[in-house]
Amino acid sequence: MTHLPLASRADQLVGSMIDSSTSLLAAQSHDIVRFAMGSPAAEAIPTRVLAAIGAETIGEASPDAFDYAATEGDMRLRQALLAELEGTSDATTLDRLTITSGGMQGLDLACKLFVDPGDLVVVESPTYTNGSATALSYQADLLEVPVDDDGMDVEALERLVRESGRTPRVVYTVPTFQNPSGATLSLERRERLLELIRHWGSVLLDDDPYGMLRFAGQDVPTLHELAAGDPLVFSVRTFSKIVAPGLRVGWVDTDPSLQPLLINAKQAMDTCTNLPAQRLLTGFLAGGHLDDHLATQRGEYRRRKEAMQDVLAELFDGQARWTDPEGGFFLWLTFDAGVDTEELFPVALEEGVAFIPGNAFSPGRRFPDALRLCFASTRPDRTREGLLRLRRAVDRVGG
Numbered sequence: 001m002t003h004l005p006l007a008s009r010a011d012q013l014v015g016s017m018i019d020s021s022t023s024l025l026a027a028q029s030h031d032i033v034r035f036a037m038g039s040p041a042a043e044a045i046p047t048r049v050l051a052a053i054g055a056e057t058i059g060e061a062s063p064d065a066f067d068y069a070a071t072e073g074d075m076r077l078r079q080a081l082l083a084e085l086e087g088t089s090d091a092t093t094l095d096r097l098t099i100t101s102g103g104m105q106g107l108d109l110a111c112k113l114f115v116d117p118g119d120l121v122v123v124e125s126p127t128y129t130n131g132s133a134t135a136l137s138y139q140a141d142l143l144e145v146p147v148d149d150d151g152m153d154v155e156a157l158e159r160l161v162r163e164s165g166r167t168p169r170v171v172y173t174v175p176t177f178q179n180p181s182g183a184t185l186s187l188e189r190r191e192r193l194l195e196l197i198r199h200w201g202s203v204l205l206d207d208d209p210y211g212m213l214r215f216a217g218q219d220v221p222t223l224h225e226l227a228a229g230d231p232l233v234f235s236v237r238t239f240s241k242i243v244a245p246g247l248r249v250g251w252v253d254t255d256p257s258l259q260p261l262l263i264n265a266k267q268a269m270d271t272c273t274n275l276p277a278q279r280l281l282t283g284f285l286a287g288g289h290l291d292d293h294l295a296t297q298r299g300e301y302r303r304r305k306e307a308m309q310d311v312l313a314e315l316f317d318g319q320a321r322w323t324d325p326e327g328g329f330f331l332w333l334t335f336d337a338g339v340d341t342e343e344l345f346p347v348a349l350e351e352g353v354a355f356i357p358g359n360a361f362s363p364g365r366r367f368p369d370a371l372r373l374c375f376a377s378t379r380p381d382r383t384r385e386g387l388l389r390l391r392r393a394v395d396r397v398g399g
């Protein structure tokens with residue numbers, strides 16, 4: 001490559017195997033069952049409703065819908081969102097809400113405001129690849145803390161931080177139906193985590209895009225609710241998983257004192273979030289569509305998860321274990337012995353099935369024998385076909 005005077009941080013731009021898989025899959029001409037991306041089912045995107053709202057609200061009658069918007073977000077959307085969240089575990093006030101370009105921009109803003117080069121940032125292990133990549137892009141040192149069925153192991157967190165001899169600047173968690181494991185942080189652990197970050201004076205980066213997609217088990221209060229306005233808690237949310245990822249609209253819920261900084265940081269990134277997309281979402285929320293939409297999605301995702309687990313039990317029993325999420329999009333499968341999922345990936349792609357190998361979710365590459373499956377975007381009959389193909393691929397690599 002031509003020698004260019006790259007900044008030192010360019011070395012830490014690690015990219016995302018998850019996002020790259022979108023281009024990789026688009027380039028394939030054969031039939032592939034796609035368990036790779038974390039997208040809502042295509043048929044779960046409310047395209048008709050959004051198109052009708054678009055025709056009404058961003059058509060010729062409202063040319064201002066194509067103008068620049070307020071950096072903190074279009075007031076109509078902020079008001080509609082506030083009303084939507086009232087009475088939920090994410091209830092909030094207007095001065096805490098800033099609209100972002102997806103959840104990713106919320107993660108970027110948090111790291112931009114809080115992470116200096118060399119700072120210690122705690123991530124779950126496994127963690128959401130783009131979250132750890134964002135911290136790395138601000139030149140953080142990462143500390144991986146194991147996840148089990150109850151989410152991040154906060155006893156291990158305390159011990160590993162003590163052993164590191166350092167204080168984390170940020171603790172990053174995906175507390176509910178975690179990406180990639182599907183695990184949910186228990187109430188006891190949520191409370192202990194808040195005690196720990198308060199003791200350390202660390203920022204808790206609470207990235208909870210799947211919380212509204214519970215289809216089984218008991219609700220657990222969000223970290224946002226439990227924190228009761230503690231300025232150390234920075235909550236990132238998105239419409240990507242509950243309405244449509246292509247809109248690229250999310251929000252952050254932070255201490256009001258941070259909003260001027262968020263606005264300044266955002267003005268140096270993208271000026272404002274896409275206004276037509278904000279108008280679509282305003283219409284969707286104000287028209288009362290979200291609750292029904294979520295109810296349908298929850299039922300369908302439950303059906304899809306159960307279908308995936310049934311076929312896994314039939315084809316991989318005794319050879320692999322998998323998690324049992326109570327919501328969200330993902331299952332985490334671990335082979336008991338000797339299947340390298342990065343080697344498996346190209347063979348599986350040839351067979352016509354795609355997943356994300358476990359190592360993509362760990363900066364230290366701790367999960368060579370695991371993989372993430374998205375159950376949400378595939379119909380049960382296709383899921384069966386996809387897992388039959390996965391079975392053939394595993395047989396071919398000698399698992």
Ligand SMILES: Cc1ncc(COP(=O)(O)O)c(C=O)c1O
Pocket residue numbers: 038101102103104105128131174179207209238239240245248249250
């Ligand atoms: C845990 C987590 N955080 C953030 C995001 C990014 O959300 P968005 O697509 O809105 O940027 C995702 C998407 O996969 C995610 O799973």
